[in-house]
Amino acid sequence: MSFQANGTQNTRTIRPYRKFEGHTRWVNGVIHLPDGKRIMTCSNDGSLRVWNLESGEQIGKNLRDGEHEMNIIALSPDGKKVVSGSKDGTRINVWDARTGKLVTNLDGHTSWVNCLALTADQGTIISGSFDNSIRMWNTTTWEQSAALTEHSGAVDVIAISPNGRIFASASADHTVRLWDLENRQPISSPLQHPKPVNCVSFSTDGKLLATGCCDYNAYTWDNPASQSVLNKFEGHTELVKNVIHLPGGQRVITCSRDGSLRVWNLESGAQIEDDWRDGKSEVYTMALSPDGKKVVSGSQDSSLRLWDTETSKVIIKWMGHTSGVTCVRWNGDGGRVMSGSYDGTARAWDAKSGKTILGPITAGLILYAVTYSPDETMIVTGGYSEMERIKIWDAKTGKPVANLKGPDSRVYCLAWTTDGKKLISGSADGTIRTWNATTWQQNTVLIAHPEDVCDIALSPNDRIIASASSDKTVRLWNLDNGQPINSPIQHARVVTTTSFSTDGKLLVIGCWDKNAYIWDVSATIKEAGLGDLLSDSNVSENTSLHAVPLTTTLFLKAVSSQVQYLIMKR
Known part of the structure; x- marks a missing residue:
């Protein structure tokens, strides 16, 4: 089963079929x-x-x-x-x-x-x-x-x-x-x-x-006559790769190709600490630990670094990959970190000792996405290889469990429903695919975008998917039936990452123009007559329809799906 972007159901996967010469x-x-x-x-x-x-x-x-x-x-x-x-x-x-x-x-x-x-x-x-x-x-x-x-x-x-x-x-x-x-x-x-x-x-x-x-x-x-511009976070000299919200709600941290991590005051927009630096290598990706006390970053120089969010210091540097680290992911208790690399391997690291405890798992030519299953019994990798693009591994032994046959192009992003029953993937062929995590059969194919799907995010209640694309849009999807919700959210350039706020009210989006945007999606969903999709999200009734784009780097939660697309397009 598949769906076109306009919601029309197809009996097979539909691809562009007409050329006007x-x-x-x-x-x-x-x-x-x-x-x-x-x-x-x-x-x-x-x-x-x-x-x-x-x-x-x-x-x-x-x-x-x-x-x-x-x-x-x-x-x-x-x-x-x-x-x-x-x-x-x-x-x-x-x-x-x-x-x-x-x-x-x-x-x-x-x-x-x-x-x-x-x-x-x-x-x-x-x-x-x-x-x-x-x-x-x-x-x-x-x-x-x-x-x-x-x-x-x-x-x-x-x-x-x-x-x-x-x-x-x-x-x-x-x-x-x-x-x-x-x-x-x-x-x-x-x-x-x-x-x-x-x-x-x-x-x-x-x-x-x-x-x-x-x-x-x-x-x-906010008022064209008053010329009151909303907050702006300035300082990075190269593309901002990722941003996460630090505990307490008063600070955000960004990482950039300029080799730095920077901490900002959310209200004033001022940088409140010196740059976090450890060498000059470009920072490709980062993720916040479950307790909010540590940040792990992956860099062009093949290393991972563990940072203390209070002292801004590197706790430990992990070496093992032989090429740039493209994606990182914490497990649920913060004891382990999974990483994926340009070298085509995935590794699991002990967060205290920094030792490799699993791997290297050779998963393909390049890895763009890695994730644990919700019960942490499996690891899923997505990327580019000569055969299958999505592979399932036993999280204890590192042995292969299954190869998923479906996308014929690079897989940039992966997400699980919280019950662990569905795996969702986004790929360079413009599709979003859902997979049965028991049989590993493909459930649905959404013909989501005419270009790459760079990132996907699930709403807190697992009923809405947001997809970010190189076609300069973000789209919302009803996961219950695969139908699109409202029209695409348009942006000026490639959209690389997206995430729902923890209360489900807002969608935060990162764009290739070095900026982030915040959209109130709850009102949009209600206007589409689909308010029931928000029923489990603690969404306030007092919301406004209009989108509020913000400048530079402001997200409401840690973006766990990293910006692999940006790395690949460097």
Whole structure:
């Protein structure tokens, strides 16, 4: 049994099955046309093309208006018109979505068009350009109704608020500007950033504005007029690999490719201790002990280090692997640590002596995930090998118990239900698979993402799965029936790790933009009519729908599924 991302049940595993061939240069945009039977693409070869969704064949001739590269394409809210922007510096094209005929050309920009937006009432097209201007167009007369020239750099993104009264523009001039859509006047002063701004988005209730910047940080503005930015944790000079919440609720700790672990004050955002360092090797992964007193980290130099969270000192350094340590996991009582490595082996370590007590277990060419079963009788490894990607081992002897046949690609993440009856895996083929832990047969296949599944997390009551993907989304799944919950949570870049808070209210997400985000998923689940999925999670009724993205590195609990995808993509 399998499910597509839209919830449609299949009788077999469905993979992408249609290829649309014909363009001679990059395809920059694709949209579904309203009849559900056609798609339209735009390309640097200067054409728009319409395709039969079922057969993959091109319908009609190429749509062209000159030979200029097509940079962007958008569908009007009523589905009747397609708007495209080109790199010829002068032109926006409007097309009839049903016939494919050119309706009109909009001339005014003096450089290529970077972004397009259409108001919900169909009355206005808003365009942003490399010429630093924003232009507004009346869709009845096709005349330019306004030219806004306050930006001093290219306008890269336009976003319209949910109520349709305000729009935001993000620019290479390091600012985001807010505009009154009715009178075309700026609202407050520009939102200043340290570098060019690549993305901007309103929350679903319109109260928050999130921006993404070339300084590798994201920002949230709780009131666009007041410019009150939420907390930010700055200091690392390389990609942040992982973050965990330290006991007491007042501190978080991050690890980074810059070779350091850093402790931060949760309220002020200030670094409160000197960097934790022991050498210069990149830190790939870390995990907090069950009692919260120790952190184990894995590094590029093949070592594991055990840290005291109170003294910030290395207690012991463990050597044994012959390549970088990609994943670590504590057992339930904190007496043992499992590790996996680029060297393809897994090892179990005595947490007091640092001695290898099991292994090396040769599990494949590369390991990305390792975990104990809830009863700790088994060890499961996931990674890349020439044969099976998921392997089961006896936790006492290290002898193989079973090989799971299913994913034909790298397995990046593993999770167990708390009752130990189901094992869940996520892999590079975009699937999430559930396995019967008695028979080791595959139960279900969720066609979850069009790209890699980098991490999976289970809600506290084991009824909801969250999956993080390189397709820049996180998706929520009903584990009872394999159906998706609501639409995907969109991000600016690859999403590498995700975890539920211990009370089940929030989902914390780590993104390749070096930032973390917190989403209130309880309200989203309730709005989808699935509030019963939260029944065992102690979820408060007083929750809000909107997502609250935070900057840099803030998670509410230890992320036990490590960021193997980031390591592999280095």
